[in-house]
Amino acid sequence: MSFRQPSVLPGFGLTFGFTTFFLSAIVLLPLAALVLAAASMHWSDFVHVVASPRALGSFRLSFGASFLAAAINLVFGFIIAWTLVRYEFPGRGLIDALIDMPFALPTAVSGIALTTVFAHNGWIGRYLEPWGVKVAYTWLGVTLALTLISMPFAVRAVQPALLEVRRDLEEAAETLGAHRLYVFRHIILPTVLPALLTGFTLAFARALGEYGSVIFIAGNLPMKTEITPLLIVIHLEEFDYQGAAALGVVMLVISFVVLLAINLLQAWGRRRHVRAAH
């Protein structure tokens, strides 16, 4: 097989050439510069930066809070998607449109708005304060911000899968006396499982790299409420390019692994879908 199958349509050379050139210039070459900058470091220097207590603390927070946020969205994302797909209530169309808001809203705006709402004198924060729950300027705040910005990914991953659930199977099972939980476990869950996991991973990936909304609500104390992207910025502000590059490469590698996981999960979902259709 040759590189390209023949076609009567013109413009392949122009569009393919422009695409690959622009992709290389804006995305691939700059990313290669990051990898090279980290590769030119001495191995011991690299480890010194990446395994420093402050870096490890930031990894712990970034991973922990992102995982927690993705888990929260796994639960609430499913509940919201289910509500939007299965129930009719006033304002459903509006809510459905609003789900994408965190995606369209600049992160700096969500950051200052969330901080204001959950500060000790904020609309919600003031009711949490008497219970001893502090959200703003703690890891809880970090988790909350990450939950907000990654929410659309979880909901939008599950919604189309829920539409695919075979209602006739559900009704047949219920007619035959199956309990609702049995139906959920054996008919609904298997259909939406790949989508749920994809949504979880997408939300996790988005949360891991987030910067704008977190830095306002986090308080940014080293070892405690300092996320890894912020630590990269701090290295850069100190003109420690190598330190920034080392942490950047670690995050880049993790992004690639998560991206691979998403692709595998989506392929799994498609395979199951095809098998179910036969």
Add this chain to the structure above:
Amino acid sequence: MAAAQPAALAGDARRPGQHTWLHAMVRWLFIAVSLTFLAAVLLAPLATVFAMALAKGVQAYLRSFADPDTAAAIRLTLTTALVVVPINTLFGLAAAWAIAKFEFRGKSILITLIDLPLAISPVIAGLIFVLLFGLHGWFGVWLREHDLSIIFALPGIMLATMFVTFPYVARELIPLMQQLGNNEEEAAITLGAGGWMTFFRVTLPKIRWGLVYGVVLCNARAMGEFGAVSVVSGHIRGLTNTMPLHIEILYNEYNFVGAFAVASLLTLLAAVTLVVKTLVERTGYRRR
């Protein structure tokens, strides 16, 4: 993000025979949990933006836009979007034509690479350009010798924004053009139309709504980008501060009316983006 089809939604929700008390309870519980969750994490922050912006009255709100630094930030954001969005639109159209109209090896790798910026932290998007063009970066000395500045200046802001918003138009157009197929274009070419004529007369009218949404989304992300721009901008007031960066400065100076006033503009922009998305979906164009 694939949107559900409204017609299918309505049909699903109106299924009869679901009226046992357990169903009713689960139903109300799910609706209540969904609405409470969204009200706490989404609606309250959105309402806060406007409540804080107008906390000292409409006069104070409007006055905050008269501040020269705020006006400069708005101008810079508009300039950046004006350069970045058309370039990324052109790229999106070219990428979609190459990928959707032709079969070639390595296509799925190319699609993955185009999506790459979505998976990468915005801070890393800024970092890579600092490593290349910063004072201690690869081209730093050369740039200084030639009296050029990219980092802490407009070109850096544009590059970082371009990286971050790179995939949006392409992502919107590729699945749409794949779904629409090649038959009409092939007919046009066979009948003697040129490539450009085929594109403008046949393809563009078919994909225009998807293109509109892709451009609007790309624009919203370009105007709202914080992390990547924050790394390359240098935060020089009135000079390299975009709107989101200016929000940060005002907020840290406890100028809440000013900060939330700028934030309210960006919130309105996000709202407009969602309205366009909803309208585009109403035209019958569906993703996936």
